[in-house]
Amino acid sequence: MRSAYIVRRVLALVPTLFLVYTITFFLMHATPGGPWDTGEKPLPAEVQAQLKAAYGLDKPIWQQYGDYLGKVLHGDFGPSYAQRSRTVADIIGTALPVSLQLAAAATVIAVLVGIPLGVLGAVRHNGPLDYLSGLISMIGISTPAYVVTSLLVLLLASKLRWLPTGGWDGIFSPKAIIPALSLALYPLAVLARYTRTSMLEVLRQDYVRTARAKGIREWVVLMRHCLRNSLLPVITIAGIVLADIATGSFFVETIYQVPGIGRYFVQSISGRDYPVILGTVLLLALVVSLLNLAVDLLYPLLDPRIRVQ
Amino acid sequence: MNHEPQAPRAVTRRTLIHGAAAVAGMAAVSPILARTVAASAGNQLAATNAFFQSEELAADQVLRLPEGEPVRFDPGVTSGGKGLEMLQNLFEGLVTIDQRDGSLQMGVAEKMEPNADQTEFTFTLRDGVVWSDGTPLTSEDFVWSWRRVLDPATKSEYTSAMYPVKNAQKIVNGEAKLEELGVAAPDPKTVQVTLEGPTPFFPLLAATWTFYPVPRATVEKHGDQWVEAGNMVSNGPYVLTAWEHDQSMTLERNDKYFGEAPKITKGLYTLFADPVAQALVAFEADELDQAQVSGADLERVKADPVLSQQVQVFPRSGTEFIIADTTNKPTDDVRVRQALSMAIERAALADGVLKGEFSAAPTILPDDIPGHNPAAALGEDAAKAKELLAAAGFPDGKGFPQLTLTFTATDSAEKRTAQYLQGVWKQTLGIDVKLDPLEDKAFQDYFDSRKDQPFNLMMSYWGSDWGDPANWHNQLFDSSADFYHSHWKDDEFDKTVRAAVVMADPKERIAQYENAEKILNQDAALIPLYHLNRIYVIKPWVRGIVHYPILGRTWLKYAYIVKH
Numbered sequence: 115m116r117s118a119y120i121v122r123r124v125l126a127l128v129p130t131l132f133l134v135y136t137i138t139f140f141l142m143h144a145t146p147g148g149p150w151d152t153g154e155k156p157l158p159a160e161v162q163a164q165l166k167a168a169y170g171l172d173k174p175i176w177q178q179y180g181d182y183l184g185k186v187l188h189g190d191f192g193p194s195y196a197q198r199s200r201t202v203a204d205i206i207g208t209a210l211p212v213s214l215q216l217a218a219a220a221t222v223i224a225v226l227v228g229i230p231l232g233v234l235g236a237v238r239h240n241g242p243l244d245y246l247s248g249l250i251s252m253i254g255i256s257t258p259a260y261v262v263t264s265l266l267v268l269l270l271a272s273k274l275r276w277l278p279t280g281g282w283d284g285i286f287s288p289k290a291i292i293p294a295l296s297l298a299l300y301p302l303a304v305l306a307r308y309t310r311t312s313m314l315e316v317l318r319q320d321y322v323r324t325a326r327a328k329g330i331r332e333w334v335v336l337m338r339h340c341l342r343n344s345l346l347p348v349i350t351i352a353g354i355v356l357a358d359i360a361t362g363s364f365f366v367e368t369i370y371q372v373p374g375i376g377r378y379f380v381q382s383i384s385g386r387d388y389p390v391i392l393g394t395v396l397l398l399a400l401v402v403s404l405l406n407l408a409v410d411l412l413y414p415l416l417d418p419r420i421r422v423q
Numbered sequence: 424m425n426h427e428p429q430a431p432r433a434v435t436r437r438t439l440i441h442g443a444a445a446v447a448g449m450a451a452v453s454p455i456l457a458r459t460v461a462a463s464a465g466n467q468l469a470a471t472n473a474f475f476q477s478e479e480l481a482a483d484q485v486l487r488l489p490e491g492e493p494v495r496f497d498p499g500v501t502s503g504g505k506g507l508e509m510l511q512n513l514f515e516g517l518v519t520i521d522q523r524d525g526s527l528q529m530g531v532a533e534k535m536e537p538n539a540d541q542t543e544f545t546f547t548l549r550d551g552v553v554w555s556d557g558t559p560l561t562s563e564d565f566v567w568s569w570r571r572v573l574d575p576a577t578k579s580e581y582t583s584a585m586y587p588v589k590n591a592q593k594i595v596n597g598e599a600k601l602e603e604l605g606v607a608a609p610d611p612k613t614v615q616v617t618l619e620g621p622t623p624f625f626p627l628l629a630a631t632w633t634f635y636p637v638p639r640a641t642v643e644k645h646g647d648q649w650v651e652a653g654n655m656v657s658n659g660p661y662v663l664t665a666w667e668h669d670q671s672m673t674l675e676r677n678d679k680y681f682g683e684a685p686k687i688t689k690g691l692y693t694l695f696a697d698p699v700a701q702a703l704v705a706f707e708a709d710e711l712d713q714a715q716v717s718g719a720d721l722e723r724v725k726a727d728p729v730l731s732q733q734v735q736v737f738p739r740s741g742t743e744f745i746i747a748d749t750t751n752k753p754t755d756d757v758r759v760r761q762a763l764s765m766a767i768e769r770a771a772l773a774d775g776v777l778k779g780e781f782s783a784a785p786t787i788l789p790d791d792i793p794g795h796n797p798a799a800a801l802g803e804d805a806a807k808a809k810e811l812l813a814a815a816g817f818p819d820g821k822g823f824p825q826l827t828l829t830f831t832a833t834d835s836a837e838k839r840t841a842q843y844l845q846g847v848w849k850q851t852l853g854i855d856v857k858l859d860p861l862e863d864k865a866f867q868d869y870f871d872s873r874k875d876q877p878f879n880l881m882m883s884y885w886g887s888d889w890g891d892p893a894n895w896h897n898q899l900f901d902s903s904a905d906f907y908h909s910h911w912k913d914d915e916f917d918k919t920v921r922a923a924v925v926m927a928d929p930k931e932r933i934a935q936y937e938n939a940e941k942i943l944n945q946d947a948a949l950i951p952l953y954h955l956n957r958i959y960v961i962k963p964w965v966r967g968i969v970h971y972p973i974l975g976r977t978w979l980k981y982a983y984i985v986k987h
Contacts, residue, residue: 147864150502150580155885156870156906157502158583160595168578196494197668198578198647208668272704279705281693282670368696373669381669381696385494386864 232309254303353409741886794936820853
């Protein structure tokens with residue numbers, strides 16, 4: 115039953131990705147400008163013509179669409195136009211682990227800080243701690259990642275000189291701190307908000323009053339009886355928020371010089387590096403779809419009333 | 424208020440004019456070559472950093488610099504842009520330009536002999552020149568590398584740089600075979616170049632990256648991966664030892680380099696998405712020894728007590744201008760173009776609007792290019808501009824159609840200039856201009872399509888590739904080139920520059936170009952706005968960094984670090 119569901123959901127990815135490929139392909143070719151002219155001067159027409167022919171960009175657009183689709187189906191995205199010595203597979207192979215590490219670190223921070231912050235807010239409802247938790251969430255939700263990154267660089271790197279101003283040396287180096295924090299702030303805030311709301315609701319339930327009446331220690335009531343039940347809506351939102359981390363690192367990676375998928379996504383679009391655009395867009399589409407699937411599969415584990423069908 | 428070191432800049436300018444003139448003269452008269460123009464870039468820097476008494480070399484000669492991830496990193500492929508700086512440090516051509524004074528120096532070749540009409544150049548290689556892996560570098564390497572540039576399989580974007588070489592353009596157009604390219608290796612030490620026509624400036628061109636030799640064995644073995652660290656073999660003062668894509672690149676001294684060993688042992692490049700916008704913060708945190716200052720940061724840098732002491736301004740041989748469609752109404756009327764030009768107050772634009780980032784340009788040619796002619800300027804005169812517009816049938820701008828000014832939105836100087844132009848033209852001439860900023864790739868697309876489509880006004884610029892007016896007048900403005908699609912055609916201009924380009928007498932040649940410059944400016948074929956500069960902050964213990972006005976960029980071999 116379960117495995118049939120998974121198979122069905124995975125199969126549904128195929129038309130989704132196909133649609134993403136098609137839309138991206140035509141959008142990027144409809145965008146003015148081409149992969150060349152990255153020097154400072156325009157290229158003569160005959161040189162542009164020669165380059166187009168060499169890259170097969172002189173063929174009718176439908177033929178290019180079909181030819182490239184054939185390659186993509188064999189897993190071959192070809193070489194990057196800008197980084198001639200690397201294929202799209204090379205780039206994704208080195209950039210994806212970087213982004214995943216960063217996303218994992220940000221998730222851990224968001225969960226470890228955001229959920230307790232929400233619980234705290236609910237337990238100390240309308241107290242100073244609740245207001246503090248609310249303030250942090252408000253800042254986190256309303257401040258875009260590129261502002262957070264820039265401010266952290268300005269404060270921690272430029273003024274205090276505690277951390278480097280940019281770069282990447284693996285997740286366990288000081289260079290990972292600013293990007294991980296920047297990425298974590300928004301999901302942290304969202305998780306804190308949802309946990310608080312949902313926790314407040316659960317705290318009013320009869321079974322919580324019963325548990326307390328039976329003299330169970332408050333700590334156990336909160337952890338065992340309330341938190342687990344209040345996490346269900348949080349998990350729903352976590353899927354969306356995680357997708358946001360995975361895809362929302364465009365600014366963070368670009369500002370902090372992190373060689374992850376987000377940076378290549380931005381770079382390839384501004385450089386009209388067609389193969390890299392397609393590779394990264396399809397990858398992001400796949401990541402978002404898989405995360406949604408994972409969330410759907412997590413529900414029944416938390417709430418036995420929900421069954422996959 | 425201006426915190427820029429004024430004295431060094433004045434010296435630089437004067438030196439450059441001499442340097443460039445010397446090169447042009449040398450190339451024209453000929454066989455006299457390897458010669459250093461006496462001018463010390465070291466002196467200027469010492470003056471700037473006078474408080475550093477010690478000239479003693481520091482033990483650690485590592486220079487930390489910003490760059491972008493190289494794009495199409497291959498000397499035979501790239502048209503410049505990101506990565507060119509590393510290529511210039513890694514490779515060396517038959518001849519090379521001394522970046523301190525612009526003089527032409529011998530490179531891999533030890534001798535260069537042109538024939539009488541400068542249609543053929545014979546280069547003799549130095550004895551014992553080798554690649555960084557120890558294999559001998561022969562004249563065959565040059566023949567193979569130059570043909571490789573034109574081979575469609577190479578997908579080079581700078582084949583046009585080779586056009587002066589015989590049959591190069593025909594090969595691009597598919598009308599000749601690769602083997603017919605005008606370069607031959609009669610013996611392992613001789614490179615014989617045949618040109619399309621008399622080309623006195625060919626040595627300046629041969630010094631640029633498209634003409635560098637590339638290592639055949641390595642390229643054939645690794646294909647496009649030959650440029651990766653570990654694969655690459657080079658012949659310049661440095662070798663590539665590490666390349667973490669989009670993070671860093673390391674260049675180390677090449678023990679096999681034939682020339683003097685440079686003092687900088689290692690160049691550590693941090694690869695930014697946008698080095699101009701992003702490197703300054705890393706410089707301030709002492710992670711870099713040099714950073715370029717963009718227009719947006721300029722005011723803050725000048726006001727900062729520390730940074731303002733580290734600013735160095737390097738004039739760049741280039742000009743920003745307005746291109747008008749001279750076959751489209753109303754800019755087909757010379758009086759309209761002249762009115763537009765004369766209404767502009769260039770000093771106010773450069774010093775006020777652009778805060779001194781760039782310098783006012785009364786004429787098209789920058790002052791380091793021979794043929795630069797101050798008398799060619801159309802001048803600035805609001806009253807005269809109004810008269811001209813009235814004479815063209817638009818008194819006080821009445822009945823004048825709204826014009827569209829198209830430019831690159833991401834170029835902050837162009838954006839501010841466009842806003843200034845809109846205001847000054849409205850105020851002085853009473854005409855309306857619509858601003859049309861485009862994303863840079865979209866602008867390139869728009870620009871390319873102006874070849875056969877009408878437009879009103881565009882903004883663009885040119886930076887010299889080599890220090891000769893032919894790089895401007897013949898390659899850009901000759902009506903057969905019409906590089907900027909202004910469709911401007913003036914028979915006398917065409918005649919003058921076509922005669923000048925092959926003229927053997929350097930004095931007469933320059934006089935002809937000065938004349939051409941006058942026609943170009945007086946007819947307002949293009950409307951000059953400002954000459955370009957590069958503004959850097961450099962740590963005070965770093966010496967010998969020069970950004971020559973032409974191509975510029977940091978050459979590690981001239982730099983050194985003093986004790987600090």
